[in-house]
Amino acid sequence: MALLKEEDRNHLIEQFKSLESPVKIVVFTQEMECQYCQETRMIGEELAALSDKISLEVYDFEKDKEIAETYNIDKIPATVIMTGGDQPKDYGIRYFGIPSGYEFSSLIEDIMMISSGDSGLSAATKEMLANLEEPLHLQVFVTPTCPYCPPAVLLAHQLAFESDKVQADMVEAIEFPHLSMKYQVQGVPRTVINETIHQEGAAPEAMLLAKLKEAVAA
Numbered sequence: 001m002a003l004l005k006e007e008d009r010n011h012l013i014e015q016f017k018s019l020e021s022p023v024k025i026v027v028f029t030q031e032m033e034c035q036y037c038q039e040t041r042m043i044g045e046e047l048a049a050l051s052d053k054i055s056l057e058v059y060d061f062e063k064d065k066e067i068a069e070t071y072n073i074d075k076i077p078a079t080v081i082m083t084g085g086d087q088p089k090d091y092g093i094r095y096f097g098i099p100s101g102y103e104f105s106s107l108i109e110d111i112m113m114i115s116s117g118d119s120g121l122s123a124a125t126k127e128m129l130a131n132l133e134e135p136l137h138l139q140v141f142v143t144p145t146c147p148y149c150p151p152a153v154l155l156a157h158q159l160a161f162e163s164d165k166v167q168a169d170m171v172e173a174i175e176f177p178h179l180s181m182k183y184q185v186q187g188v189p190r191t192v193i194n195e196t197i198h199q200e201g202a203a204p205e206a207m208l209l210a211k212l213k214e215a216v217a218a
Helices: 006-016 037-048 065-070 103-116 123-130 149-162 177-182 205-217
Strands: 023-029 054-060 078-083 093-096 136-142 166-172 190-193 197-200
Touching (some): 023 037, 023 103, 037 054, 037 078, 078 103, 093 103, 093 149, 103 149, 123 205, 136 149, 136 177, 136 205, 149 166, 149 205, 190 205, 197 205
Parallel strands (some): 023 054, 136 166
Antiparallel strands (some): 023 078, 078 093, 190 197
């Protein structure tokens, strides 16, 4: 049974007609599929079927451990969105947990952004990222029913797209309760930067930029 409604599928077919560069979706699951692993894989399959500019690769987290390590995947379900085709490029854009509910819109925005080749960030943010010397790791904790979470996820993914020194993860808080507990996630979205700096809520770009500078200085 398809996850996407016919109306949504038709809308996406039209939207994907404007895709420029090829996009690859990489999904990590396992043979005894984890909770939401099957649905996450199905999302990838259904999206890839809507455009010849979108390709899909599915790997087993246990059997393909070396590939998982290459992509820095340490939990599942996991989804990577990257440039496909003859010159593939991984930007460090990750989804840990099912990208459903409100987060499905983040997934679509990522596909459109990567295909267009433009992060859409301000000149000030691009300048700061261009001068980064140390890596930044952003974890954005979300739930599928949170309407304020997609902007936080998209902004983190824009940063990763713009800079090779940034990895940005969407982490579904309910699917990974041990991480929610570790990072004291009591409300979403909550963005954790380099393990120590926190940002509550969907912060505007300038506010998150200040937090990035704080993390770099720490």
